[in-house]
Amino acid sequence: GDSVTQMEGPVTLSEEAFLTINCTYTATGYPSLFWYVQYPGEGLQLLLKATKADDKGSNKGFEATYRKETTSFHLEKGSVQVSDSAVYFCALKTHGSSNTGKLIFGQGTTLQVKP
């Protein structure tokens, strides 16, 4: 079945360090891909998305490129801030004979940024 695998956390970085959170997926067809962020005590909110191969999603300095050949959607940021400390979820939404709009999530990666 369809699935998403994220790198294990937690990830601890110093402020202004470079961030990469790996995400790979397995899906039939061509999914849409999403990164969600969850700040402490809050719900999930969309960070960025890409809906077809080679698309790059970007928001708030974060970027991710939809790589069909490697089935990956790695999240990157050039210089993290303390305020980026959160849990990050990679997710996919697949086409199907019954397009239910269902999202499949990775297990989440906790990022802690220290001053």
Add this chain to the structure above:
Amino acid sequence: NAGVTQTPKFQVLKTGQSMTLQCAQDMNHEYMSWYRQDPGMGLRLIHYSVGAGITDQGEVPNGYNVSRSTTEDFPLRLLSAAPSQTSVYFCASSSQSMDTEAFFGQGTRLTVV
């Protein structure tokens, strides 16, 4: 624009009690779903609905019941609470378009003692 509203935010139940978690959205989305979030396990789909009158089971449906009488509302019922249902619950809604994201409520932190 309220988005997705979940109530309550916190709840403590005794084993065997029942309760309903409320979820409402004002975006006229067809698709609504309930997830539970447990440490190290990401979000797991409990039940979902593709429209009023239509519901289906997700990955972890046991012990939960849902109904969808209107487009706006999608309550989740715990029939007889168990400690294993201690979790954070999220409701989400989206259109069925492949390109659009899901919108999440703020979550309900449930503790079953």
